[in-house]
Amino acid sequence: MSAPSPAVSSATPPASRLAGGLADRLADPGLFIERAFIGGAWVGAENGATLSVDDPATGAAIGTVPACGTAETEAAIAAAEAAWPAWRARPAAERADLLERWYALMMENAADLARLMTAEQGKPLAEAMGEITYGAGFIRWFAGEARRIDGLLLPAPTADRRILVQKEPVGVCAIITPWNFPNAMITRKVAPALAAGCTVVIKPSELTPYSALALVALAERAGIPHGVINIVTGLAPAIGAALTASPVVRKLSFTGSTAVGALLMRESAATIKRLSLELGGNAPFIVFDDADLDAAIAGVMASKFRNAGQTCVCANRIFVQAGIHDRFVERLAAAVRGLTIGNGFTPGVAIGPLISPAAVQKVGGHIADALALGAENVTGRNDDVDPQRFVSPVVLTGATAAMRVAREETFGPVAPVFRFDDEDEAVAAANDTPFGLAAYYYTGSLSRGFRVGEKLAFGMVGLNTGSVSLEVAPFGGIKQSGLGREGGPTGIDEYLALKTMHVGLTA
Numbered sequence: 340m341s342a343p344s345p346a347v348s349s350a351t352p353p354a355s356r357l358a359g360g361l362a363d364r365l366a367d368p369g370l371f372i373e374r375a376f377i378g379g380a381w382v383g384a385e386n387g388a389t390l391s392v393d394d395p396a397t398g399a400a401i402g403t404v405p406a407c408g409t410a411e412t413e414a415a416i417a418a419a420e421a422a423w424p425a426w427r428a429r430p431a432a433e434r435a436d437l438l439e440r441w442y443a444l445m446m447e448n449a450a451d452l453a454r455l456m457t458a459e460q461g462k463p464l465a466e467a468m469g470e471i472t473y474g475a476g477f478i479r480w481f482a483g484e485a486r487r488i489d490g491l492l493l494p495a496p497t498a499d500r501r502i503l504v505q506k507e508p509v510g511v512c513a514i515i516t517p518w519n520f521p522n523a524m525i526t527r528k529v530a531p532a533l534a535a536g537c538t539v540v541i542k543p544s545e546l547t548p549y550s551a552l553a554l555v556a557l558a559e560r561a562g563i564p565h566g567v568i569n570i571v572t573g574l575a576p577a578i579g580a581a582l583t584a585s586p587v588v589r590k591l592s593f594t595g596s597t598a599v600g601a602l603l604m605r606e607s608a609a610t611i612k613r614l615s616l617e618l619g620g621n622a623p624f625i626v627f628d629d630a631d632l633d634a635a636i637a638g639v640m641a642s643k644f645r646n647a648g649q650t651c652v653c654a655n656r657i658f659v660q661a662g663i664h665d666r667f668v669e670r671l672a673a674a675v676r677g678l679t680i681g682n683g684f685t686p687g688v689a690i691g692p693l694i695s696p697a698a699v700q701k702v703g704g705h706i707a708d709a710l711a712l713g714a715e716n717v718t719g720r721n722d723d724v725d726p727q728r729f730v731s732p733v734v735l736t737g738a739t740a741a742m743r744v745a746r747e748e749t750f751g752p753v754a755p756v757f758r759f760d761d762e763d764e765a766v767a768a769a770n771d772t773p774f775g776l777a778a779y780y781y782t783g784s785l786s787r788g789f790r791v792g793e794k795l796a797f798g799m800v801g802l803n804t805g806s807v808s809l810e811v812a813p814f815g816g817i818k819q820s821g822l823g824r825e826g827g828p829t830g831i832d833e834y835l836a837l838k839t840m841h842v843g844l845t846a
């Protein structure tokens with residue numbers, strides 16, 4: 340595989356050319372980068388093609404990135420392959436030190452990283468700051484895990500034999516990430532890969548490449564050697580196909596929709612790649628009569644409206660027991676009426692734009708379908724926002740299993756409330772989905788807490804909490820929500836292969 344002759348190549352990222360643009364909002368304008376990064380060079384596409392990146396709040400262009408394709412992806416894979424032997428040979432403590440330096444640079448530059456994120460993704464600036472801390476947490480966590488990669492010495496059946504098991508990095512990894520968490524979804528995959536001794540090729544969402552490019556620039560500043568991290572910007576079909584077709588790529592980690600996850604799985608079959616897939620969800624949020632109402636309201640607000648409802652773990656279906664239903668709905672509607680909607684850079688805004696006009700249309704379709712089938716809008720907001728880009732947060736009562744909000748992931752600020760009478764009914768309804776990512780439930784009963792938790796068919800359950808996202812705990816789903824676990828004490832295993840060494844003591 341030979342490297343392409345990129346249209347532009349430089350050892351350091353060129354500063355933005357857009358006067359008055361995003362770079363001018365940054366303390367360090369050098370973090371606004373409009374190039375891919377392959378083998379330590381900041382490059383354009385071989386044919387000079389670019390893609391526009393737009394502000395979801397206004398539709399205005401922020402800048403461009405190279406429209407990389409097969410040639411650039413193959414060059415990135417070759418660079419990662421060339422860098423692998425030296426990277427895996429470095430003592431784990433050295434890899435850990437480099438990750439810790441990267442973590443420190445992320446925290447030092449958190450305000451700029453958050454501004455880049457709000458500009459391209461739309462989430463409120465305070466939430467973007469939260470994501471930077473969350474994302475950096477994976478780097479610090481896996482720096483620690485790098486130092487703890489261990490092995491086994493197994494009891495042998497005879498005295499003249501020893502059996503050792505050691506863990507080795509799997510090799511070059513493809514990292515394909517979504518637009519909803521443009522920072523944390525990258526660090527959650529790249530940090531364990533690097534800690535394990537793997538090298539990576541990242542394909543960030545074409546909608547949010549600047550967060551990814553700034554992260555990679557900070558990794559370079561931290562001293563992570565050239566070729567260990569490569570990033571190709573552009574559209575998914577060509578880049579994804581080159582990554583899945585390559586026999587050099589030994590592992591693929593993807594966060595995104597179940598449909599694309601299934602496609603990547605099919606494409607990876609020919610080369611038998613290891614896969615980590617974090618896919619769609621349809622999270623139930625169950626409130627029992629004996630729940631602490633204040634805590635349940637705080638939990639559902641945090642879960643449902645984080646990132647304007649654009650998370651795969653956000654409450655999608657809210658089941659409320661009959662005895663507490665009316666009080667819960669009244670409190671939830673009041674809280675939702677208090678959410679400020681607008682541009683994520685405006686102080687106090689809690690709900691930003693959705694990622695695209697197509698996303699707005701889909702969410703609007705879910706609301707219209709529910710209303711047509713008998714749901715009631717109890718929030719009654721009339722916001723002065725661009726209806727092509729924003730969706731006002733809404734609470735719908737009278738939701739039923741026949742509605743799209745019950746069957747599909749809405750990915751927007753819509754809170755459909757389903758009334759139920761008893762525990763078995765709630766658990767059966769919660770589990771009535773092909774997805775199995777996250778579930779939440781609120782109860783004051785310890786025995787119900789364990790009983791229901793054991794029956795919920797999801798990879799993560801939150802009892803009396805609306806949050807399951809932490810670097811210290813395994814994150815991932817069952818059924819059509821994916822394969823593997825990210826974060827936590829087992830997250831690094833996804834990037835390690837076991838090698839068993841049988842030793843005969845004959846010499």
Ligand code: SIN
Pocket residue numbers: 519520523594617649650651652807808
């Ligand atoms: C996701 O929506 O894909 C991830 C959300 C999280 O990490 O909390």
